[in-house]
Amino acid sequence: MNAKYAQHRLIIWFTRAWDVLGAVNIRAKILGIVLGLVILMGVAATIEVRLLLEQTLTSQTYERSVAIGRDLAARATDLVLMQDYYGLFRLLRDTQINNPDVRYAFIIDSEGTIVAHTFGRGFPVGLRDANTVTAQEHHRSILLTTDEGDIWDTAVPIFDGRAGIARVGLSLAARERTVTTVTGQLLLTTVMVAAIGITAAAFLTWILTRPILQLVELTKAVAQGDFSQRARRWANDEIGALTDAFNAMSDALAQAERERAEREQIRTQYVAQIITAQEEERKRIARELHDSTSQALTSLLIGLRSLADRYRLPDLKQQVDDLRGIVGQVLNDLHALARQLRPSVLDDLGLAAALQRYVADCRARSKLTIDLALIGLDNVRLMPVVETALYRIVQEALTNVIRHAHATTASVVIERRSDRVRAIIEDDGCGFDPDNIHGDGHLGLNGIRERAELLNGQLIIESAPGHGTTLYVEIPLPPTREGCDEPHSAG
Ligand SMILES: Nc1ncnc2c1ncn2[C@@H]1O[C@H](COP(=O)(O)OP(=O)(O)O)[C@@H](O)[C@H]1O
């Protein structure tokens, strides 16, 4: 249970550390790594060198203390035997002068009395018994720890122990000084290497991150649909390969975008041509129906009347009247059909008149109350394409209201401003979800959108189930020059 908790804590700790470390940029990461490594190596090397140096200097001092002690014992032999204490004192002083590390030296005679020493007045208490040596021994050294630092104390028997003992103490203060100096120098070197390392790493990361940052910028541009930019290849490494891949991707995207735009343009042209062809065809059929077919039917009507007038037979009159009724009905239907196909009013009298006529027809056909408001269209003709588009848009929208909306009232507003014309067709019917009409089928609303967009306009549908429907169509008008304002005047 406890181990599991510790593991859990560890994971949390790692996650937090990663959150912090992961958030800093690459430059800081690399600099951090370089700095960390240099400091780690510097400190490790310093510690290692310190230990080695300490060991070496300690054993060197030990060997020197033995050599000096033995030399002292050899030279002191005669002086001790002759009890020349002044000579002994001079010997000790010379030893100290020749070897500055010698902290002290003294001679103990065979009785155990200190006969000469370098301490001036007071001889330290307990120093005499701190180290001793037997006659059989070559020498004996011990490391004394004193207030002044460590001292190698060596005792050497004089004249095989028969003339006493020579003692010498070699201070290790020089060792401390050397170690401190070397440590300081190593740390200074570490700092300098760290400084050089940081400079080099900063330069390297600059070289390394520059192409990456550039790629990031370009990727943002691509995300915003700008495929024109290309990354510069800085080096022949993995980032260079990434740059190539990026450029190839941009090429492919730009190519795909060009093809899409071409296809879109072709599609737009097709749609425009289809709409124009359809209008032309409708116009032609409407004219045909009006001119030839209804002329023929009118002649038939007149013929039937004269037939009935000429032969006043009751049976025949009844039959002729029936036939005339049928022909009249066909004629009416024909006119309605022709109007629906292409109202000649639209070409002859303009959008306002054609819409008034069409709305009147709709009112007659359905139980719907339809308001029609035409603003800024009095005695004004728009461009024929715009008039046709707006007429067809209103036609399709009102057909939808009658067919789908189950509405009681609808309103149509056409408003012309100096730079645009707007159509709003609204009903209080059942409404629908405009997001569901994309795709196939639904040619009506999509046709409205196509017609508006072909003229650089747009369609906005506002509708929701149970809340009625409003279509906003806006089409920009080309700027008109002062004086030749209205494109066509219905005069
Ligand atoms: N005014 C409206 N009120 C309610 N629903 C509508 C209205 N206009 C369109 N819709 C819905 O949107 C669909 C798509 O209309 P449309 O594109 O004209 O195709 P169609 O009329 O051939 O079904 C219709 O089937 C209908 O469900």
Ligand SMILES: [Mg+2]
């Ligand atoms: Mg429809």
